[in-house]
Amino acid sequence: MGIERAIGDILEGLNGDELIVSTTGYTSRILFNIKDTPRNFYMLGSMGLALSIGVGLALSQPDKKVVVIDGDGACLMNLGSLATAGYLGLGNLSYYVLDNGAYASTGGQYTIAKKVSLKRVGKAVGLKMRLIKVGREHNGAMGRVNLLPQEVAERFRGCVGGH
C-alpha cells in the first residue's frame, strides 16, 4: 500500500471531528494535500515528538479524540514516548505508525524497524499501536504545507476552543 492510500484509509475511518497530529516530512505534506483542516497539527520538525504532542493534547482535551500519525523512523527516535503513553493509558488517543522501513523524506535510508518489532515494543509498554506497512514510494510532487507554523498552531487552538 502507498503512504497516500494509508493516510486516506485512516481518514476514512474517522468521524471528522478528531484532532490529528502528523509527523514531520511527507506524512504532514500528504495529509495537508489530501484533506487540510484546522484540526490537523502538521509537524514541520521536531521529529520523534508526534506522540508526545498527542499525549499532551489528549490529556488536556479528554472529551475529544486525538489521532497521531507517525512513521517508523520517528517512532524509533523516541521510544520513551511510547512508554509514557502506555503508562498513561489514554482512551481518547489513537496511535498509527506508517511503517515503510525507511527515512523516506531524506532519501529512503533504511530504518532498523525491519528487524525490530515496533508492535512488540508497544505491547511491552502497554500501548496499543496501529502499525500499517506501507511502500517506500510516494508522490514527490505533493507540495509543502503552505501555512506558516504559527498559523497552523493558532487555527488549531481556535477550533479546539475552551480558552
Next chain:
Amino acid sequence: VPIKTSDLVDAFVEQGYDFASGVPCTILAGLLRQLPKRMTYVPATREDEAVGMAVGAWLGGKKPLVLMQNSGLGNCVNALTSLTLLYRVPLLMVIGWRGDTKEDAPEHWIMGEKTPALLDALGVRWRELDGGYMKALGDDGVSALVVKGGVLA
C-alpha cells in the same frame, strides 16, 4: 534569602499555569513534590518529550510548564528550535542550574558554564529565579527560569 517553594507554586497557579511535565533535578525536588498537587504533572522520559507534551497541552488550551535539569537542556534543543520557537508556543521552562560553580560534580561543569550562553544562542529569554520572578516573564515566546541550588527552600 531562599524563596519558599510553596510561594513559587502559588505564583505559577496565579499566573494560570495548569499543566506541567519534566524530568527531575535535585534542585527542583521540592517543586516536584508540590506542583503535582496543584496541576496535572506528567513525568517525561526525556526533556524533549516533556517539551512535546507541553506543546500538546498548549494546543489543547492549557498553559504549560516544563521542569528539567540544565544537563537536559541539550536534549531538547531541536524541540525548542523546530517546535516551540518555530510555532511560537509560549512555554516556561524551570531549569535547575547544576554546575554553576566548579564545586559541583564534574559532569555538570561544562553545561553549568554554558547554560546562559546556550539559552541566549537559542533566543530563549531567561532569568535567574529571585524575588522578582512573578513579573519577570511574559506570555510570548519561550522563556526560562533558571534556579541555582539553595535558592528554593
